[in-house]
Amino acid sequence: MWIAVLSGGSDSPSYGAAAVYGLPDRACREGTPELAHFLRELWRLELQPLNQITRENVKAAGTGLGILRGAPPGEHHHSQWARSRAPGGGRRALPRGMQNNVYAMEAATGRALWTYTYTWGDKPITGIKGARGLALGDGRVYMGTQDNHLVSLDAKREGNLERRSADFSECLCKITAAPLLVKDKLITASPAAASSTCAVTWMLDAKTGQRLWHFDVIPSPGQPGSETWTDESWKTGGGATWFTGTYDPELNLIYWGTGDPAPAYKPDVRPGLNLYATSLLALDADTGQLKWYFQETPHDLYDYDSQAEPVIVDLTLDGRKRKVIVHPSKNGFVYLYDRATGDLLRTFPYSWQNWTKGLDAHGVPTETVIPEDQKNFLICPSISNGARGISHSAYSPRTGWWYTTDLEMCTFLVDGADNRKTR
Numbered sequence: 001m002w003i004a005v006l007s008g009g010s011d012s013p014s015y016g017a018a019a020v021y022g023l024p025d026r027a028c029r030e031g032t033p034e035l036a037h038f039l040r041e042l043w044r045l046e047l048q049p050l051n052q053i054t055r056e057n058v059k060a061a062g063t064g065l066g067i068l069r070g071a072p073p074g075e076h077h078h079s080q081w082a083r084s085r086a087p088g089g090g091r092r093a094l095p096r097g098m099q100n101n102v103y104a105m106e107a108a109t110g111r112a113l114w115t116y117t118y119t120w121g122d123k124p125i126t127g128i129k130g131a132r133g134l135a136l137g138d139g140r141v142y143m144g145t146q147d148n149h150l151v152s153l154d155a156k157r158e159g160n161l162e163r164r165s166a167d168f169s170e171c172l173c174k175i176t177a178a179p180l181l182v183k184d185k186l187i188t189a190s191p192a193a194a195s196s197t198c199a200v201t202w203m204l205d206a207k208t209g210q211r212l213w214h215f216d217v218i219p220s221p222g223q224p225g226s227e228t229w230t231d232e233s234w235k236t237g238g239g240a241t242w243f244t245g246t247y248d249p250e251l252n253l254i255y256w257g258t259g260d261p262a263p264a265y266k267p268d269v270r271p272g273l274n275l276y277a278t279s280l281l282a283l284d285a286d287t288g289q290l291k292w293y294f295q296e297t298p299h300d301l302y303d304y305d306s307q308a309e310p311v312i313v314d315l316t317l318d319g320r321k322r323k324v325i326v327h328p329s330k331n332g333f334v335y336l337y338d339r340a341t342g343d344l345l346r347t348f349p350y351s352w353q354n355w356t357k358g359l360d361a362h363g364v365p366t367e368t369v370i371p372e373d374q375k376n377f378l379i380c381p382s383i384s385n386g387a388r389g390i391s392h393s394a395y396s397p398r399t400g401w402w403y404t405t406d407l408e409m410c411t412f413l414v415d416g417a418d419n420r421k422t423r
Helices: none
Strands: 002-006 014-018 065-069 080-084 091-096 101-106 112-116 135-137 140-144 149-154 163-167 180-182 185-189 200-205 211-216 246-248 253-257 279-284 290-295 311-317 320-328 333-338 344-349 375-379 394-396 401-403 411-415 420-422
Touching: 135 180, 180 246, 185 253, 246 311, 253 320, 311 394
Parallel strands: 002 091
Antiparallel strands: 002 080, 014 065, 091 101, 101 112, 135 140, 140 149, 149 163, 180 185, 185 200, 200 211, 246 253, 253 279, 279 290, 311 320, 320 333, 333 344, 375 411, 394 401, 411 420
16 A cells, blocks of 8 residues: 655654554455545545544554654645555555655555655745645656646656656746546646736646646636736736645546635735635536636635635435535635535534624625724634634545534734734
8 A cells, every 4th residue: 555645844853653554445445456646535535434443442542653754944844645555555655844755665664665855946945845745646656846847756666766747837836735636637736826826727647747728717808707807916816726626536527626816915906706716616627617616705805715625425405315515615614515516505604703794595705804994803713824724624424424623713903904913
């Protein structure tokens, strides 16, 4: 088994622990040769069907093996996991810290098999210097980089790795999301809002790196949705796509959440709804055509990304079986959609919030708080951080429950958003 880990960086080298367990994944049971995806399955159920650890024996759990991890001082800290079975089994691959260094190791013992060290160019890198995860499949390891490349490594060749790289320098993509491997193609996306450019989602041939299609999150003049921007504000529109999306093989649709419009805290320079920022998108996997969308925080004033993972579930709602997407937003609400049509089925809060009086029957926020108009006001969830970070939710078919975390943080507005302090 291959397991890919993006180990969190630290100011000095330290040891991270990873317990080694056999994962009875559905793909393994059905004989699928590899699990190629960021979080267990393409459809992002994200439930781990482990049953050997119980309430009674969990106190006896210990470290399975230790791995050296770390990053130079000042590096951002993250920890993400993805995994895949590799030909021959019994191995795992780990990207170290936030440096895009990949390590292959024997899962049972932790013995190092090979190492790949990414070579950074001379151009300074701003923000996170590394990736949030990998994709594995077809005997290869795929990784995005902050200097606008998508790297493909031969996963089987010990000590003699083949590197193929697709260059995205012209779009300043700064790829940090784990790529999504669908059939023989890769989907990758960019956290471009950090540089106040426009986010892009790309589909590539996994073997050659050839670009097959792309989708502009921020539409240019003449494209549908461009009417929600004024003048040339769309050119720096943001809408970052830094979180890995979900694929529905039955409908052949890719679901991807988008980030806040840019500039985040100067909404007066971008009047309008600002599509397709803070939205959930459904794209045709073969063509990149937009099938449907829903904007969860129109004309976002709060940096309430809609990045979080779309979770595909089948539910019975009001006596009718529905194919559903469960999608949490940083704004503190969860949205349930018909995943074929995009019809909004239901909403509910998962975190305490007061930025709006609530959502109407169409999912539109009502009586929203304008940060620049507030003085000595505590707004929740926190501006910028929101109600969710990069932690993940999960749905259990056994219980019918959806599980998530939330961030119990608010922002104290002293005298407008520019003078905010987080408490």
